[in-house]
């Protein structure tokens with residue numbers, strides 16, 4: 452056993468405890484202050500492994516993993532930062548702080564892409580709160596005990612659930628409802644267990660959610676996916692934790708039951724895959740018979756360098772992982788700080804893609820998870836004298852929309868689908884013609900949605 456395979460205990464740091472970390476005293480006061488102030492609004496959690504092994508402290512604050520896990524002053528507009536700083540550090544008025552924090556959070560678009568109202572499925576006429584069913588073949592499951600992470604990413608669109616905006620929280624008390632729902636939906640082939648990070652759970656709890664999916668009457672479930680950032684923030688989960696071997700046995704059990712177990716690993720930066728323990732984690736996952744896919748959003752200040760993406764994908768492929776998606780950062784939270792124009796995202800993707808072997812070109816992107824579906828930017832081209840974005844759906848609420856090329860006027864400043872206008876003088880995108888009436892029905896009806904029987908959410912936008 453090499454040194455880094457000796458068991459280490461997981462040690463998280465939060466706003467309340469970060470001052471105990473050895474690196475804290477070396478942080479310049481201005482950066483410490485930013486952590487104290489901004490972490491009132493956005494969740495802050497890091498851990499000892501991330502601080503000791505992934506962050507280069509000689510390159511603060513520009514180090515990408517520092518930017519990935521530590522809040523910055525620039526994440527709030529200057530006037531807001533100044534006002535909140537004053538409340539937190541000078542006046543120390545908790546009631547006023549709370550009021551301001553709430554106002555800032557509401558301004559930050561806490562639930563993008565219609566997740567809360569449009570994707571919640573129904574079972575016997577009742578909404579099932581821990582599930583999302585947006586695309587026909589895949590159900591997302593949010594186990595209640597997997598709603599935190601080994602560290603928080605500063606850009607994460609799931610921040611509302613980490614700061615306890617309770618009315619916005621997904622929650623699933625049991626897997627019973629999941630199983631009951633899946634029994635009624637033979638069109639579902641994939642269950643994606645997500646969070647938070649489901650691998651924050653111990654193996655026994657995780658098994659409680661996964662094993663029921665292996666039952667013979669759920670034979671239509673072919674793929675069980677687990678979305679996780681543990682591969683980066685706590686690779687010990689797969690190697691040296693006291694139930695790591697049990698976790699591998701659980702993975703093997705899923706595979707032996709004839710299912711594909713797909714670990715959807717979130718990797719933002721090649722630094723996350725450089726430590727020996729992180730590489731061991733990949734090897735162990737793959738040798739259990741599970742597959743490991745790599746996906747991440749493209750984030751300004753964190754992973755803008757095409758060489759970094761190429762290193763990440765190539766290292767992953769060498770270890771046995773499969774590059775999958777590069778996402779465009781969503782329009783929530785401090786998105787003004789993290790967002791890149793779509794044109795720039797396309798350039799970065801293309802530059803990285805051009806340098807890697809075909810084995811790494813399984814990756815697709817840059818892709819926006821928008822209301823109608825996942826839209827990928829295929830290119831920037833001149834057609835009939837007009838400069839346009841060439842786009843298509845990789846996933847859509849209506850399966851007929853998938854892989855149908857469409858075009859938007861080129862706009863160098865656009866950062867999201869809603870900024871784009873149809874090209875060639877058309878008034879609407881093809882998917883708007885079909886869905887607008889339905890979207891407005893859903894919007895007006897509000898709770899009519901909940902009387903809409905057991906129809907899955909994805910059907911609503913497509914049954915014109």
Ligand SMILES: *Cc1c(COP(=O)(O)O)cnc(C)c1O
Pocket residue numbers: 583585586589591643820825845846
């Ligand atoms: C991305 C995504 C999925 C899975 O899509 P694949 O393209 O099959 O990986 C499922 N549900 C939602 C809501 C998603 O955003």
Ligand code: SF4
Pocket residue numbers: 599600602603604607608609646647648679680717
């Ligand atoms: S690990 Fe995933 S869910 Fe957790 S904060 Fe990061 S992006 Fe969000």
